[in-house]
Amino acid sequence: xxxxxxxxxxxxxxxxxxxxxxxxxxxxxxxxxxxxxxxxxxxxxxxxxxxxxxxxxxxxxxxxxxxxxxxxxxxxxxxxxxxxxxxxxxxxxxxxxxxxxxxxxxxxxxxxxxxxxxxxxxxxxxxxxxxxxxxxxxxxxxxxxxxxxxxxxxxxxxxxxxxxxxxxxxxxxxxxxxxxxxxxxxxxxxxxxxxxxxxxxxxxxxxxxxxxxxxxxxxxxxxxxxxxxxxxxxxxxxxxxxxxxxxxxxxxxxxxxxxxxxxxxxxxxxxxxxxxxxxxxxxxxxxxxxxxxxxxxxxxxxxxxxxxxxxxxxxxxxxxxxxxxxxxxxxxxxxxxxxxxxxxx
Amino acid sequence: xxxxxxxxxxxxxxxxxxxxxxxxxxxxxxxxxxxxxxxxxxxxxxxxxxxxxxxxxxxxxxxxxxxxxxxxxxxxxxxxxxxxxxxxxxxxxxxxxxxxxxxxxxxxxxxxxxxxxxxxxxxxxxxxxxxxxxxxxxxxxxxxxxxxxxxxxxxxxxxxxxxxxxxxxxxxxxxxxxxxxxxxxxxxxxxxxxxxxxxxxxxxxxxxxxxxxxxxxxxxxxxxxxxxxxxxxxxxxxxxxxxxxxxxxxxxxxxxxxxxxxxxxxxxxxxxxxxxxxxxxxxxxxxxxxxxxxxxxxxxxxxxxxxxxxxxxxxxxxxxx
Numbered sequence: 001x002x003x004x005x006x007x008x009x010x011x012x013x014x015x016x017x018x019x020x021x022x023x024x025x026x027x028x029x030x031x032x033x034x035x036x037x038x039x040x041x042x043x044x045x046x047x048x049x050x051x052x053x054x055x056x057x058x059x060x061x062x063x064x065x066x067x068x069x070x071x072x073x074x075x076x077x078x079x080x081x082x083x084x085x086x087x088x089x090x091x092x093x094x095x096x097x098x099x100x101x102x103x104x105x106x107x108x109x110x111x112x113x114x115x116x117x118x119x120x121x122x123x124x125x126x127x128x129x130x131x132x133x134x135x136x137x138x139x140x141x142x143x144x145x146x147x148x149x150x151x152x153x154x155x156x157x158x159x160x161x162x163x164x165x166x167x168x169x170x171x172x173x174x175x176x177x178x179x180x181x182x183x184x185x186x187x188x189x190x191x192x193x194x195x196x197x198x199x200x201x202x203x204x205x206x207x208x209x210x211x212x213x214x215x216x217x218x219x220x221x222x223x224x225x226x227x228x229x230x231x232x233x234x235x236x237x238x239x240x241x242x243x244x245x246x247x248x249x250x251x252x253x254x255x256x257x258x259x260x261x262x263x264x265x266x267x268x269x270x271x272x273x274x275x276x277x278x279x280x281x282x283x284x285x286x287x288x289x290x291x292x293x294x295x296x297x298x299x300x301x302x303x304x305x306x307x308x309x310x311x312x313x314x315x316x317x318x319x320x321x322x323x324x325x326x327x328x329x330x331x332x333x334x335x336x337x338x339x340x341x342x343x344x345x
Numbered sequence: 346x347x348x349x350x351x352x353x354x355x356x357x358x359x360x361x362x363x364x365x366x367x368x369x370x371x372x373x374x375x376x377x378x379x380x381x382x383x384x385x386x387x388x389x390x391x392x393x394x395x396x397x398x399x400x401x402x403x404x405x406x407x408x409x410x411x412x413x414x415x416x417x418x419x420x421x422x423x424x425x426x427x428x429x430x431x432x433x434x435x436x437x438x439x440x441x442x443x444x445x446x447x448x449x450x451x452x453x454x455x456x457x458x459x460x461x462x463x464x465x466x467x468x469x470x471x472x473x474x475x476x477x478x479x480x481x482x483x484x485x486x487x488x489x490x491x492x493x494x495x496x497x498x499x500x501x502x503x504x505x506x507x508x509x510x511x512x513x514x515x516x517x518x519x520x521x522x523x524x525x526x527x528x529x530x531x532x533x534x535x536x537x538x539x540x541x542x543x544x545x546x547x548x549x550x551x552x553x554x555x556x557x558x559x560x561x562x563x564x565x566x567x568x569x570x571x572x573x574x575x576x577x578x579x580x581x582x583x584x585x586x587x588x589x590x591x592x593x594x595x596x597x598x599x600x601x602x603x604x605x606x607x608x609x610x611x612x613x614x615x616x617x618x619x620x621x622x623x624x625x626x627x628x629x630x631x632x633x634x635x636x637x638x639x640x641x642x643x644x645x646x647x648x649x650x651x652x653x654x655x656x657x658x659x660x661x662x663x664x665x666x
Contacts (some may be wrong), residue, residue: 091572111585121571
């Protein structure tokens with residue numbers, strides 16, 4: 001058993017998720033490996049349908065095991081979450097690993113008081129009285145910045161604003177001081193001004209409780225601000241994975257370049273955003289070779305037929321999955337360096 | 346809330362008045378024959394007919410008749426309030442007749458309703474939780490059979506098997522629980538079951554579909570992510586949200602049966618309200634028909650009100666002003 005403080009909190013190896021459907025097998029996640037340590041924020045970026053959410057649901061055991069084929073290993077505290085009996089996993093869920101979801105409008109039960117829903121998370125893993133659970137709920141609501149927490153705990157979700165609901169969801173996730181907080185696009189459904197507050201709150205929580213955070217988002221700006229490491233996903237695969245400083249300094253994969261080119265930024269004085277042409281491929285029949293080759297402006301000979309492995313092209317670089325020669329990656333990547341563009345402006 | 350209920354009650358009165366007027370108009374404007382003929386014996390003389398007309402008040406213009414009836418209803422007549430008048434056939438109180446028949450229908454509905462609610466919802470929940478399993482397919486298969494089987498056939502088959510062949514239950518007819526409590530149950534078990542099966546089938550399908558829809562909601566995923574046991578997820582979080590449409594249906598179904606359980610009443614010869622209404626309509630005994638229609642429409646209107654008020658308790662997002 002690894003000691004949590006120095007070792008990895010979470011070690012995911014070769015995670016693969018398949019959904020058999022009547023039309024064929026959806027290859028939602030293919031061979032995804034990453035790890036998370038305490039105090040680390042891992043940013044997971046990619047377009048919709050790139051397998052970000054599914055990976056996290058698989059880690060949480062929230063995918064229906066009967067209708068999903070999951071393979072690989074998810075090691076947490078020395079145990080594999082994927083093969084663990086459902087009932088053991090339930091005791092980890094919401095206690096050691098907690099999750100905040102995308103749409104706070106849909107994620108709270110409309111017919112129960114906000115306080116009651118948080119108190120329920122308390123009693124799910126702890127044998128305490130109703131009053132004690134309620135007191136804990138109020139305390140946490142106050143902690144995440146809900147004014148008048150004592151009376152607002154008696155409100156129903158529809159009486160909360162979007163930002164407040166997401167705060168309540170975070171409060172619910174913090175009930176048992178988890179060691180991992182998975183945030184699945186926590187700000188996508190919120191107003192821009194509220195987004196920053198929620199991200200700030202997540203960062204505060206991470207520092208205060210010394211936990212590991214997986215932050216799934218398609219907002220590269222959020223990742224640039226908060227993440228220590230970044231994983232770029234496309235069509236269920238990792239395209240590029242490394243320390244955030246390196247990825248924003250020297251992105252190596254054409255897909256990451258595309259994401260950066262299509263991202264609006266105040267510092268950047270580009271006349272127009274450059275979108276990535278086309279749309280993500282169907283995961284029922286992913287393209288042969290590199291999954292991104294159909295939309296890639298840099299594709300050449302081997303891309304359509306051979307899938308590039310996720311390896312570091314040179315010893316000091318981080319791993320990417322692309323056939324381009326290193327000097328071209330270096331040249332194109334440095335053009336898009338977020339810091340450099342900031343300096344130039 | 347109180348103001349809302351008061352306003353709804355006023356509207357209920359308006360609705361009941363409209364229903365009455367329409368029923369009255371149907372009988373007055375579309376006569377299937379002169380009611381007096383029924384009470385005049387063979388080949389009556391015009392003088393006899395006129396005399397009967399006068400006795401039943403049928404010689405007056407329709408608005409006088411309607412006015413008299415309305416006045417009796419709102420103010421009361423010699424049988425007390427609400428006055429429903431007297432029957433053409435026996436010159437006896439319609440209200441007394443309805444009060445005598447109502448328990449049969451109401452007890453039939455009450456027993457059947459409990460049965461179908463328990464049966465329908467539990468089968469629906471099992472089907473939803475074990476979706477696509479053998480149990481689910483079997484249950485939904487039976488539900489389809491239940492929905493498509495005519496009540497009169499089911500009733501007759503039940504009587505034939507359980508009463509005539511096996512002798513497990515009492516036969517047709519009504520036994521008052523005041524006379525014999527075992528006799529009451531023995532005679533009611535088949536009508537309850539037969540009436541309940543049809544509704545249970547509907548409710549099982551509805552519960553299953555609602556629950557399946559609810560279980561796909563994001564807040565169910567939240568409940569699982571909290572680490573709640575699956576039982577709590579389904580019964581506390583899932584079923585609660587699926588109940589709203591079921592409560593609506595339940596209220597209306599019960600109300601509609603007040604005048605609408607005719608087939609079951611007929612097959613089992615319970616002679617309740619539906620049976621009373623049909624017989625009276627055939628004999629053109631207008632006051633009885635009006636009385637039953639009145640009761641049924643009040644039941645529907647009140648059930649609607651109760652359902653709407655219950656809504657606010659089930660779903661906090663609904664608030665009336």
